[in-house]
Amino acid sequence: xxxxxxxxxxxxxxxxxxxxxxxxxxxxxxxxxxxxxxxxxxxxxxxxxxxxxxxxxxxxxxxxxxxxxxxxxxxxxxxxxxxxxxxxxxxxxxxxxxxxxxxxxxxxxxxxxxxxxxxxxxxxxxxxxxxxxxxxxxxxxxxxxxxxxxxxxxxxxxxxxxxxxxxxxxxxxxxxxxxxxxxxxxxxxxxxxxxxxxxxxxxxxxxxxxxxxxxxxxxxxxxxxxxxxxxxxxxxxxxxxxxxxxxxxxxxxxxxxxxxxxxxxxxxxxxxxxxxxxxxxxxxxxxxxxxxxxxxxxxxxxxxxxxxxxxxxxxxxxxxxxxxxxxxxxxxxxxxxxxxxxxxxxxxxxxxxxxxxxxxxxxxxxxxxxxxxxxxxxxxxxxxxxxxxxxxxxxxxxxxxxxxxxxxxxxxxxxxxx
Numbered sequence: 305x306x307x308x309x310x311x312x313x314x315x316x317x318x319x320x321x322x323x324x325x326x327x328x329x330x331x332x333x334x335x336x337x338x339x340x341x342x343x344x345x346x347x348x349x350x351x352x353x354x355x356x357x358x359x360x361x362x363x364x365x366x367x368x369x370x371x372x373x374x375x376x377x378x379x380x381x382x383x384x385x386x387x388x389x390x391x392x393x394x395x396x397x398x399x400x401x402x403x404x405x406x407x408x409x410x411x412x413x414x415x416x417x418x419x420x421x422x423x424x425x426x427x428x429x430x431x432x433x434x435x436x437x438x439x440x441x442x443x444x445x446x447x448x449x450x451x452x453x454x455x456x457x458x459x460x461x462x463x464x465x466x467x468x469x470x471x472x473x474x475x476x477x478x479x480x481x482x483x484x485x486x487x488x489x490x491x492x493x494x495x496x497x498x499x500x501x502x503x504x505x506x507x508x509x510x511x512x513x514x515x516x517x518x519x520x521x522x523x524x525x526x527x528x529x530x531x532x533x534x535x536x537x538x539x540x541x542x543x544x545x546x547x548x549x550x551x552x553x554x555x556x557x558x559x560x561x562x563x564x565x566x567x568x569x570x571x572x573x574x575x576x577x578x579x580x581x582x583x584x585x586x587x588x589x590x591x592x593x594x595x596x597x598x599x600x601x602x603x604x605x606x607x608x609x610x611x612x613x614x615x616x617x618x619x620x621x622x623x624x625x626x627x628x629x630x631x632x633x634x635x636x637x638x639x640x641x642x643x644x645x646x647x648x649x650x651x652x653x654x655x656x657x658x659x660x661x662x663x664x665x666x667x668x669x670x671x672x673x674x675x676x677x678x679x680x681x682x683x684x685x686x687x688x689x690x691x692x693x694x695x696x697x698x699x700x701x702x703x704x705x706x707x708x709x710x711x712x713x714x715x716x717x718x719x720x721x722x
Contacts, residue, residue: 336379337372337648339364339635340399342410342420347387348514348542352627353412355572356434357382359628360409362610363635373639374646381405387513387542389419396420400429406648407432407638409631413541414438414484421446428650432638434630436567436589438487442708442722445650447657448678449634450627451590452706453491457537459683460565460588461492463698464535465499469685470563472535474505476525479539481510488539488567494712505532515544518551526555529562536564545573549582559584565685570625574692575618582688586697589626590666590681594693597667600624603632604665623692624665633662633670633679668703675721678706
């Protein structure tokens with residue numbers, strides 16, 4: 305009995321000491337906040353997604369160098385869903401349920417985002433999606449830091465139809481065969497019809513992921529363009545962009561004859577292409593690496609230094625692009641929201657995200673809309689230069705509020721907020 309009393313007294317002293325010492329206990333040293341990075345590092349989408357993983361790691365290092373979030377360091381958990389859409393869902397479940405990440409930064413294609421949505425809803429996880437998309441979606445568990453159609457696709461087509469853009473009256477809608485290109489082209493077809501363009505002046509064509517032979521398609525574009533001033537709107541994704549642009553060059557299809565405006569081609573994709581025959585073709589984004597302002601000078605300098613220090617592939621030719629900026633902004637905004645919420649709890653962070661702002665490399669201050677989980681973003685249209693960068697030929701005067709549900713699709717009028 306006496307021995308039992310001594311044992312209980314000893315436990316009481318240990319408990320009292322623990323209560324007094326509190327925050328100095330060694331458990332705090334291991335107390336990190338895990339964040340998931342869900343990008344294809346292999347397969348057809350690796351050409352686009354690998355740099356998003358790397359810029360996410362750079363942003364996390366920046367935040368940690370400033371002391372982390374809530375006094376805790378961020379710990380990245382990187383997975384590779386390998387351009388396999390069902391595998392995206394499996395990896396998302398692993399990150400949320402097993403690794404216990406506070407948020408996930410990832411996906412590129414809409415099919416990968418659609419694959420993971422049920423997992424984030426079921427487990428109440430938080431996804432930051434950094435790429436332009438087709439809209440027609442608004443989810444509590446997702447923050448969309450890329451462009452909605454009215455922040456990219458619609459302004460691009462308006463530009464092509466304008467005098468400055470060449471006054472196009474016939475359009476080829478060319479994309480990879482999945483939800484983003486098909487839905488975007490449904491919206492664009494409705495928009496073009498509202499502008500008086502006939503169905504006979506619109507041609508649609510789709511190719512599978514990883515498609516490499518564009519000889520017939522480019523020949524058809526050339527033939528179609530004989531019927532009047534024609535422009536190509538490209539929603540080709542991934543490494544198929546390389547053979548498509550090579551075939552444009554081989555066919556001698558110049559921007560002065562049939563301009564191509566791309567929604568998924570940026571500086572990173574053009575690194576694998578001889579861009580000299582492509583000079584003058586266009587891309588529409590919310591940011592280009594060539595924009596000149598102090599924030600972008602700092603951003604591009606840091607990225608080049610990071611790429612060199614980590615010995616990333618082609619580090620000597622390191623470039624920045626729009627989805628990289630969207631990733632960078634999203635991570636910093638999430639960190640700001642966690643600090644405001646004083647918690648990594650999903651619902652508290654969602655509430656704190658409303659109205660968050662960040663001075664972005666685009667030169668604009670971007671704001672997270674208070675009700676629709678999309679950024680207010682500027683729109684820019686750039687011409688391809690011989691060095692693989694872009695000259696900005698048009699941009700909006702201010703950031704534009706996203707319309708997740710396109711007004712050109714019937715029944716969307718009342719769906720603009722959660």
